[in-house]
Amino acid sequence: MTLALGCIADDYTGASDLANTLTRAGLRTVQTIGVPADDLALPEVDAVVVSLKSRSIEAGLAVSRSRAAEAWLRGRGASRVLFKICSTFDSTDAGNIGPVMDALRADSGEGTVLVTPAFPETGRTVYQGNLFVGAVPLNESPLKDHPLNPMHDSSLVRVLARQSKTQIGLVDLATVTRGADAVRARLAELAGKGIGAAIIDAVFDRDLETIGLVAAEHRLSVGASGIGLGLARALVSTGKVKSAAGSSETGAAVGGPAACLAGSCSQATLQQIASAEKVMPVLHLDPDRILTGAGEAQRALDWAKPRLAEGPVLIASSSTPDQVAALQARHGRDAAGHAIEQAMADIAEGLVKSGVRRLVIAGGETSGAVVDRLRIPGFLVGVEIAAGVPVLRAVGIEGDMLLALKSGNFGGPEFFSDALGLMR
Ligand SMILES: Nc1ncnc2c1ncn2[C@@H]1O[C@H](COP(=O)(O)OP(=O)(O)OP(=O)(O)O)[C@@H](O)[C@H]1O
Numbered sequence: 541m542t543l544a545l546g547c548i549a550d551d552y553t554g555a556s557d558l559a560n561t562l563t564r565a566g567l568r569t570v571q572t573i574g575v576p577a578d579d580l581a582l583p584e585v586d587a588v589v590v591s592l593k594s595r596s597i598e599a600g601l602a603v604s605r606s607r608a609a610e611a612w613l614r615g616r617g618a619s620r621v622l623f624k625i626c627s628t629f630d631s632t633d634a635g636n637i638g639p640v641m642d643a644l645r646a647d648s649g650e651g652t653v654l655v656t657p658a659f660p661e662t663g664r665t666v667y668q669g670n671l672f673v674g675a676v677p678l679n680e681s682p683l684k685d686h687p688l689n690p691m692h693d694s695s696l697v698r699v700l701a702r703q704s705k706t707q708i709g710l711v712d713l714a715t716v717t718r719g720a721d722a723v724r725a726r727l728a729e730l731a732g733k734g735i736g737a738a739i740i741d742a743v744f745d746r747d748l749e750t751i752g753l754v755a756a757e758h759r760l761s762v763g764a765s766g767i768g769l770g771l772a773r774a775l776v777s778t779g780k781v782k783s784a785a786g787s788s789e790t791g792a793a794v795g796g797p798a799a800c801l802a803g804s805c806s807q808a809t810l811q812q813i814a815s816a817e818k819v820m821p822v823l824h825l826d827p828d829r830i831l832t833g834a835g836e837a838q839r840a841l842d843w844a845k846p847r848l849a850e851g852p853v854l855i856a857s858s859s860t861p862d863q864v865a866a867l868q869a870r871h872g873r874d875a876a877g878h879a880i881e882q883a884m885a886d887i888a889e890g891l892v893k894s895g896v897r898r899l900v901i902a903g904g905e906t907s908g909a910v911v912d913r914l915r916i917p918g919f920l921v922g923v924e925i926a927a928g929v930p931v932l933r934a935v936g937i938e939g940d941m942l943l944a945l946k947s948g949n950f951g952g953p954e955f956f957s958d959a960l961g962l963m964r
């Protein structure tokens with residue numbers, strides 16, 4: 541297998557978002573959980589997305605895990621590697637995007653790395669280096685209240701400069717609009733000044749197509765699904781990959797009980813939970829009881845099991861920003877996040893033992909904890925539920941299982957029933 545594109549994603553939902561984008565753009569793609577074991581049978585593909593759970597861990601560890609993934613991908617012939625980050629650039633000032641980018645840049649001998657989290661389909665655009673989420677700058681968006689990495693600066697040039705050892709430049713929209721040669725010239729100018737990475741503006745998919753043509757000539761790029769789209773379209777349009785569009789996985793129906801778990805506290809997920817209350821039983825976990833070890837996961841399982849035969853259920857830890865802040869004040873941010881993630885993994889494990897083979901999970905860290913606990917080594921990409929969220933079919937486990945790993949902010953108000961409707 542010689543990969544046209546190797547990808548390293550810093551969380552599992554982001555990886556499935558990227559795998560979905562690449563698949564829709566015509567690349568045969570598989571998502572793996574971590575660096576695959578030698579005995580994992582992978583189909584013949586154009587792209588592999590190695591999912592890590594490295595967004596919120598200590599930078600040194602994120603660097604070493606990302607490098608291991610890079611070495612595996614390069615070993616499978618990937619001359620281009622995309623480091624997939626969140627479209628809302630989730631990270632703290634001590635965060636991992638800069639250190640991982642610096643390390644991968646050193647490994648790959650890249651001059652100036654192209655960086656853009658733009659993903660116009662989901663409302664993420666970048667102008668003059670500032671990230672917009674819908675109509676508002678990042679720092680005015682709901683991301684200002686994120687439980688793990690609140691975002692307070694919309695200037696990605698500044699954010700990345702605080703994390704990286706290299707200087708950060710800008711390729712502005714006017715340059716992108718002039719086409720690939722203008723971008724190449726600007727990058728050459730920045731490289732001449734020793735600037736090791738540049739935020740690139742992108743507002744429309746056509747900007748990402750221009751960026752993709754240039755990124756396809758580089759060994760390393762950093763960004764969200766938008767740059768993945770640009771890269772995939774460039775690989776197809778330049779004949780480096782023969783398009784396999786429309787060939788996403790369509791396996792047999794799985795059936796049986798279905799459940800949803802929500803650990804994301806994003807506004808989108810809170811609204812989706814409220815909508816789900818109208819069509820399925822919903823249990824709201826008590827986060828304090830999780831933190832004090834009061835058997836909350838078992839209570840949830842006792843609640844869910846008798847209901848599963850009647851139809852899907854939803855179990856949510858999600859709370860409003862005020863409630864999240866209060867819980868974190870009582871227990872500490874990381875301790876609260878970790879304990880709730882592990883409780884979600886306990887619940888998922890119990891549900892699967894009770895026969896659940898269709899599972900919808902909201903939140904990247906939450907999905908990471910659950911998928912790790914279920915020991916799923918990889919996924920094939922199925923139909924799209926919402927922008928950035930495909931149905932996934934697990935590979936490398938006994939029996940069939942369908943999952944949807946929803947990024948916190950993605951999906952429409954009826955996401956949970958939309959997903960279950962497509963996960964037969
Ligand atoms: N009620 C709560 N109070 C405090 N923290 C919570 C609560 N419920 C969940 N959490 C924690 O908040 C974090 C949510 O992160 P997660 O990545 O799952 O969602 P997200 O950030 O919205 O999604 P994504 O990363 O896909 O955008 C997790 O660590 C989770 O355990």
Ligand SMILES: O=C(O)[C@@H](O)C(=O)CO
Nearest residue numbers: 554557626627764904947
């Ligand atoms: O890019 C995004 O917004 C998502 O794929 C994601 O990474 C959220 O965790």
